[in-house]
Amino acid sequence: MSMNLGPGQLVSWNRSCGLFWLMPAGLIVAATGVALSFSVGSYAVPLIVGGAGLALVGSARVSVDDSGVSVASTLLPFVRRRIPLDKITRAWSKEDTTLTELAGFGYRIQPGRTAVALRPGNALWLRLRTGNEFVITTDNAEDAAKLVNALITRKQQT
Amino acid sequence: MLITIDTTSAVPLSEQVASSARRAMAEGSLRPGDRLPSARDVARSLGVNMHTVLRGYQTLRSEGLIDLRPGRGAVVTEAAAQSKAVLILKVRELADVASALGMTEDEVVQLVRGALRSPGQPVPHA
Numbered sequence: 001m002s003m004n005l006g007p008g009q010l011v012s013w014n015r016s017c018g019l020f021w022l023m024p025a026g027l028i029v030a031a032t033g034v035a036l037s038f039s040v041g042s043y044a045v046p047l048i049v050g051g052a053g054l055a056l057v058g059s060a061r062v063s064v065d066d067s068g069v070s071v072a073s074t075l076l077p078f079v080r081r082r083i084p085l086d087k088i089t090r091a092w093s094k095e096d097t098t099l100t101e102l103a104g105f106g107y108r109i110q111p112g113r114t115a116v117a118l119r120p121g122n123a124l125w126l127r128l129r130t131g132n133e134f135v136i137t138t139d140n141a142e143d144a145a146k147l148v149n150a151l152i153t154r155k156q157q158t
Numbered sequence: 159m160l161i162t163i164d165t166t167s168a169v170p171l172s173e174q175v176a177s178s179a180r181r182a183m184a185e186g187s188l189r190p191g192d193r194l195p196s197a198r199d200v201a202r203s204l205g206v207n208m209h210t211v212l213r214g215y216q217t218l219r220s221e222g223l224i225d226l227r228p229g230r231g232a233v234v235t236e237a238a239a240q241s242k243a244v245l246i247l248k249v250r251e252l253a254d255v256a257s258a259l260g261m262t263e264d265e266v267v268q269l270v271r272g273a274l275r276s277p278g279q280p281v282p283h284a
Binding site: 009063140 | 159163166193204
């Protein structure tokens with residue numbers, strides 16, 4: 001099923017993605033690291049860095065609108081990645097995306113593919129004008145993909 | 159949640175925001191405990207005024223579908239079990255169709271009353 005957008009229509013799709021307990025878990029790990037640092041000193045650094053990293057990427061919000069696709073950390077919303085609509089050629093969803101094909105968990109960069117991989121399963125796949133792919137794991141990726149394609153079509157018509 | 163707004167429609171923008179959220183609840187893509195995107199984000203993303211979005215959220219709160227708490231944002235209530243959102247959505251549609259047909263309030267109420275009193279029967283009409 002495809003979607004049609006008229007010129008007078010404003011649309012925005014928005015969804016939080018990732019696992020809800022990852023961000024608090026990351027904060028707890030980081031806090032434990034800070035507490036331990038008083039007794040074990042620099043040995044606690046990996047805990048602090050790892051925990052902070054987990055808290056930052058553990059949960060994110062992905063949105064699709066006329067300006068393009070963007071994904072932002074829930075904890076620090078200014079940590080975000082924007083992909084302008086005119087850089088995207090096509091979008092689709094893939095129900096059985098695995099973390100192996102995205103090269104692991106978190107913000108992953110491989111040759112030809114960048115991914116925000118927060119869990120296996122449904123994901124939004126974007127083909128960029130450069131030929132690269134951008135992948136975001138999110139529920140309800142079908143709707144997001146449909147909307148991206150409809151927005152691209154409308155932009156081309158005007 | 160997908161928010162769609164038709165700027166050429168006579169329905170107020172804030173009501174269209176509220177309708178989009180009700181539809182998401184009815185379809186199950188917004189569940190109790192889920193957080194709605196912040197009014198500021200929605201406004202920026204759609205290119206409308208933030209107060210328009212907030213007015214839509216206020217409507218949802220007065221219908222008991224969301225809780226608005228300072229600092230925590232808009233959270234879908236337990237009471238917003240799918241059925242209620244569906245019902246409110248249908249009532250909205252009913253009101254829109256009825257006013258498009260030029261029916262009076264009494265006529266609409268009479269129709270609904272007739273349907274409630276004879277479940278499963280064809281709706282009697284005047």
